[in-house]
Amino acid sequence: MIEAVGLRKVYGRKVAVDDLSFTVRPGIVTGFLGPNGSGKSTTMRMILGLDRPSAGRVLVDGIPYAQHRNPLGAVGALLDAKAVHTGRSAFRHLQAVAATAGIPASRVGEVIDMVGLREVARKRAGGFSLGMGQRLGIASALLADPSTVMFDEPVNGLDPDGILWIRNLMKHLASEGRAVFVSSHLMSEMALTADHLVVIGRGRLIADEPVQAFIDRTRPRGVTVRSPQVEQLRELVSAGGGRIAPAADGAFDVQGLSPQQIGDAAARAGVALHELTPQRASLEEAFMELTADSVEYQAHGAPEPAAWAPPVQNSPQQETAQQKVAQEVAR
Amino acid sequence: MSTTTLSKAERPQYRAPEHRLTFAGQLRSEWIKFWSVRSIVWTMVASAVVTVGLGAAFAALTASFMPSGEASEVRGMEGFGLTVSMGGAQFATLVIAAVGVIVIAGEYSTGMIRTSFTAAPGRVSVLLAKAVVLALAVTLVLGAAVFAAFFLGQALLSATDLDDGIGDPDVLRLLVGNVVVLVGVALAGLGLGALMRNTAGAICTMVALLFVLPIILMLPILPDFPGKDALTDYNFASTMTALTTPEAMGPQALSVTTSAVAFAVWVLAFLAAGALVLKRRDV
Numbered sequence: 001m002i003e004a005v006g007l008r009k010v011y012g013r014k015v016a017v018d019d020l021s022f023t024v025r026p027g028i029v030t031g032f033l034g035p036n037g038s039g040k041s042t043t044m045r046m047i048l049g050l051d052r053p054s055a056g057r058v059l060v061d062g063i064p065y066a067q068h069r070n071p072l073g074a075v076g077a078l079l080d081a082k083a084v085h086t087g088r089s090a091f092r093h094l095q096a097v098a099a100t101a102g103i104p105a106s107r108v109g110e111v112i113d114m115v116g117l118r119e120v121a122r123k124r125a126g127g128f129s130l131g132m133g134q135r136l137g138i139a140s141a142l143l144a145d146p147s148t149v150m151f152d153e154p155v156n157g158l159d160p161d162g163i164l165w166i167r168n169l170m171k172h173l174a175s176e177g178r179a180v181f182v183s184s185h186l187m188s189e190m191a192l193t194a195d196h197l198v199v200i201g202r203g204r205l206i207a208d209e210p211v212q213a214f215i216d217r218t219r220p221r222g223v224t225v226r227s228p229q230v231e232q233l234r235e236l237v238s239a240g241g242g243r244i245a246p247a248a249d250g251a252f253d254v255q256g257l258s259p260q261q262i263g264d265a266a267a268r269a270g271v272a273l274h275e276l277t278p279q280r281a282s283l284e285e286a287f288m289e290l291t292a293d294s295v296e297y298q299a300h301g302a303p304e305p306a307a308w309a310p311p312v313q314n315s316p317q318q319e320t321a322q323q324k325v326a327q328e329v330a331r
Numbered sequence: 332m333s334t335t336t337l338s339k340a341e342r343p344q345y346r347a348p349e350h351r352l353t354f355a356g357q358l359r360s361e362w363i364k365f366w367s368v369r370s371i372v373w374t375m376v377a378s379a380v381v382t383v384g385l386g387a388a389f390a391a392l393t394a395s396f397m398p399s400g401e402a403s404e405v406r407g408m409e410g411f412g413l414t415v416s417m418g419g420a421q422f423a424t425l426v427i428a429a430v431g432v433i434v435i436a437g438e439y440s441t442g443m444i445r446t447s448f449t450a451a452p453g454r455v456s457v458l459l460a461k462a463v464v465l466a467l468a469v470t471l472v473l474g475a476a477v478f479a480a481f482f483l484g485q486a487l488l489s490a491t492d493l494d495d496g497i498g499d500p501d502v503l504r505l506l507v508g509n510v511v512v513l514v515g516v517a518l519a520g521l522g523l524g525a526l527m528r529n530t531a532g533a534i535c536t537m538v539a540l541l542f543v544l545p546i547i548l549m550l551p552i553l554p555d556f557p558g559k560d561a562l563t564d565y566n567f568a569s570t571m572t573a574l575t576t577p578e579a580m581g582p583q584a585l586s587v588t589t590s591a592v593a594f595a596v597w598v599l600a601f602l603a604a605g606a607l608v609l610k611r612r613d614v
Contacts, residue, residue, distance in 0.1 A: 001344060027342030049452045050445055051613040061344075066452035073347030077449055082442040085368060092367035093446075099360035100450040101350040124369075140446065147347045177345035 001026055001179050002047055002075075002148060006056030009042050009203075016042045017203040019056070024148070024181045024198075029174045031194030031211070032183035033287065039203035040183040041080070044152050048077055060148060072101050076146035078137040078154055086126030090117055090136050093125060098143050111139040130157025138166070148179040155189055167193045187284040201291050215286045221279035222255040223262055229271045236265045251275065357451055357460035365464050371433055375468065378426040378513075379476040385419030386480030390487040397491055410577025412495040413502055416484020417575060420477055420509045424516045424571075427469055428537040431520025434461055435605070436530040444614050455606050458525055462602060465521055466514050473513045477506055501577055504587075508574035511591075515598045516541070519567070522598070525605025540567045570594040 002024035009017040017039040024030045034040050045051040047058050049066040057064070060074050068074040084093055094108045112121050115135040120128070125136060134157055141149055151170070155163045170193055174180045184190055190197060190211070197214050199207040207214050224247060227233045233252065237244040242257035254262060259278045266273050281289070365371060393415050435458070438444040451457050481497070488494040495502050520537055527533040545568045547553065563569065564584040573583040573590035585593065 026344035045445075045613070048449050050448055052611075068452075069352060070347065070350045071352060071452050072450055073350055075449075079445055079449070080442070083445040083449075085364075085438060085441045085443040087368040087370055087437070087441075088364070088443075089367065092363060096360045096363040096367070097446060097450055099363055100356045101352050102356045103350055144350055145347050147345045175342075177342045179344070 001061055002058065002150075002181060003062075004043070004047070004056070004058040007043060007046060007053050007058055008055040009039070009046060009051060010054045015203055017046070017053075017200075020200065020203065020205050021056075022198045022205060022208045024179045025196070026147070026179040027174055027177050028195040029170050029180045029182060029193050030196045030198060031190035032181060032198050032200070033187060033190050033194075034183075034185065034200040034206075035291075036185050038185075038200050040185075040200065041152055042203075043200075044077070044079065044150055044181075044183065047150065048075060048079075050079075070101055070144065072097070072103075072144035073146050074148060076141035076144060076149045078134070078141045078151045080137070080152055082133070084125045084133065084136060084140075087124060089122050090125055090128070090139070091121040093136065094139060094143060097140055101144060103143055107143060107145075111142050114142065115139040131159060131162050134158055134166075135162070138169075146178070148181065149173055150181045152183050153185070154182060155184070155186070163189075187287045188282070191282065191284075199287070199290070206290055215281055217286060217290065221281060222253045223257065223259050224251050224275060224277040224279060225254050225262060225273060226251045226275035227266070227271055227273050232269060232271045233266070236269050236271060237262070240265050253279075352451060354456060354460065357456055358463060360450070361457075361460040361464040365434065365468055368433075368437065370437065371430060374426060374430045374433065375472055378423045378430065379472055381426055382419045382423040382473060382476040383480045383483060385422055386416045387419075387483045387487060389415050389418035390484035393493065394488050394491050397493065408577075409499060409579040410495060410501055410505060411580075412485055412488045412493045413481060413505055414577060414580065415488065415493070416481050417477070417505070417509050419480055420473075420513065421575070423473065423476070424513060425538060425541055427473065427513050427517045428520035428523075428541065429534050430469070431465055431517040431522075432524035432530055432533040432537065434465055434524065435521055436524040436528055436533055439528040439614075440530060448614055454610050458521070458602070458606050458609055462518055462521055465517050469514045469517045470510060474510045477509050477513070481506055501579070505575060505577060512571045512574055512594070515594055516571075518598050519601040522601030522603070522605035525609045526601070528608075542568070545569060565593055567594075567597045570597060 004023075005021050007017055007020040008015070020039070020043060032040050032043070042051060046053050047060065047065060049064065060068065065071060065075060088096075091108065091112065094111065095105065098105070098108050112118055115138050117132065117135055117139060120132060125133065128136065134154060138151070138154065141151070149170075151166075154166050154170075158166060170180050170182055174195070182190075182193065194211055196210050197207060198205070199214065207217070225233065225244075230252075234244055237254055237257065240257050240261055242262070243255045245253050245255075247253040257265075259276050263273065263276055265271075390412075435444075438447060447457050448454050451460075481502075485494040485496070497503065497506075516537075520533065523533045523536060524530070527536065544566055548559070548563045548566065553559075569584065570590050570593040573585050573587050574594065576583060583590070
């Protein structure tokens with residue numbers, strides 16, 4: 001369980017995280033959603049005490065992470081695939097992490113099998129693909145069998161097989177009563193795995209609610225209607241006060257009427273309907289709508305580039321990302 | 332909130348099995364880490380090869396240029412043979428400083444440091460454990476190398492009468508002094524690596540401190556400036572001199588005791604500065 005209260009992180013003059021409060025509860029998968037550079041990784045580093053908050057605090061099971069006597073058992077974290085020494089084998093890496101807390105050697109073999117790295121465990125981690133690196137990071141996170149797991153963009157670089165595996169893994173970990181906190185900039189991914197969402201944009205909290213509630217916040221969409229009796233359909237829609245417009249593939253998009261109203265009116269008029277589909281906002285659309293509001297809101301106060309466009313200015317995270325890329329290239 | 336979420340949220344929280352972060356565990360962890368990175372192992376091997384190989388080479392050269400009967404100045408000078416055979420150990424200080432740097436700066440450059448600090452969020456204990464493991468590894472490997480260099484060197488010098496015996500006065504102290512210097516320089520490298528977080532930068536700084544600064548200070552064209560004498564006597568490299576130079580070679584600026592204390596203060600200062608930065612900065 002993670003509780004953040006008024007978290008704030010300032011790098012120089014750039015506010016990376018601003019007054020962020022949320023709770024990650026056990027038993028469910030909590031998605032941490034926001035565009036790249038919105039402060040997700042910074043927040044996760046603050047949870048682990050790797051970054052010091054400029055203000056506010058974050059507790060893990062009631063106390064700061066650094067005060068846990070068994071920190072690896074409090075939070076198992078996949079921060080990014082690059083939190084591994086490239087010159088060390090996966091096996092030795094896990095052995096070294098396990099040794100700090102006296103986790104038995106047998107557990108190292110267990111987690112290696114769990115993530116499917118048995119064949120490459122003796123190879124240097126520097127030669128791993130992004131997907132293998134993610135699996136090693138997950139193995140490391142699960143070493144101490146922790147009560148909270150925290151994954152930063154875990155599906156990055158995984159093949160479809162691996163993505164399915166990690167979705168099921170997160171659901172399984174939550175079903176055992178663990179708190180699961182997973183970040184992503186992919187809304188579609190969260191729609192499939194998360195029960196609850198913490199959404200941030202530009203370091204600020206935008207939503208902290210169940211996935212369905214988040215989707216329900218979007219404006220109602222129209223209804224897709226298909227009928228062979230086009231003229232009668234037009235008439236009954238305009239009679240009912242709705243608007244109708246042709247959509248793709250011979251279907252029609254009806255606004256201003258509910259599916260029930262359209263269906264009932266069609267039945268009374270004897271109009272055959274071949275399709276009557278309410279258009280529900282996807283998580284992606286819900287996200288775009290809410291963030292569009294956030295852009296408008298932001299534009300009044302801060303004369304900076306739009307928060308939801310890819311940031312143009314060099315944020316501290318971007319710089320570190322660039323440095324990392326440079327280091328990798330150099331290596 | 333939907334009903335499914337509510338029922339899921341009512342699940343009792345999972346309890347992780349009892350484990351405990353301990354310093355002993357951290358020592359084991361750092362020992363595993365130390366010997367499982369090729370760059371560290373090879374640099375350790377290189378430092379031993381330099382110690383023994385260069386020492387033997389200097390001894391062989393000395394033996395061929397100073398055959399019996401000549402070199403009257405040094406004949407009978409206690410510790411001359413030892414000094415020749417320790418020529419490699421002097422160069423090995425730089426190599427072993429690099430090991431100390433790599434042990435910590437390598438973790439920063441690869442991102443491993445985040446894993447280390449997540450496992451041990453107190454952070455300073457990570458540096459301490461690294462220091463203990465490094466000191467132990469250097470003592471074992473270079474301790475053996477220093478003694479090997481001594482015996483090999485004396486064997487090569489035996490025909491010239493310039494060789495020292497292990498039982499001769501001052502010899503054991505100087506051999507131990509060489510090992511202490513190597514351990515201390517490695518620890519200084521560790522502190523500097525933690526301070527600078529950058530392998531190349533820390534190694535260059537160490538080269539400057541060990542080899543460049545002492546030479547600059549000896550240049551006759553260097554004008555006087557306030558504190559020049561103190562800097563000449565007490566710079567990091569100078570504090571090692573009395574620990575590795577035989578008394579018979581002439582009086583040193585610092586006594587052995589003063590030297591040992593000053594050297595220890597330097598090493599502790601490097602480590603303390605490294606610890607301070609590592610504790611406070613974000614990673």
